[in-house]
Amino acid sequence: MKDEIRSMASAVLSEVLRIPVSADHNIYRSNTEQWDSLKHLELILLLEEEFHVRFSAEQVANINCLEDIVGILGGDK
Secondary structure, eight states, rough: OOOHHHHHHHHHHHHTTSOOTTTTTOOBGOOOTTTTTHHHHHHHHHHHHHHHHOHHHHHHOOOOOHHHHHHHHOOOO
């Protein structure tokens, strides 16, 4: 299940940031120039649409990398 979430989330992240992101490559907001505040909101909206979920404000603020997304969607966070 988590592998599927990771794969789908990495595809969304790659689409939004327009950079290649593999499911085993964990990029961070802090070291990715393209991942600014507007791209972060775009990412959140696309993830919510793709996974049919709504993130809380706290979850949105705590998403800083692919593993954060996987953890939230997988129920770990």
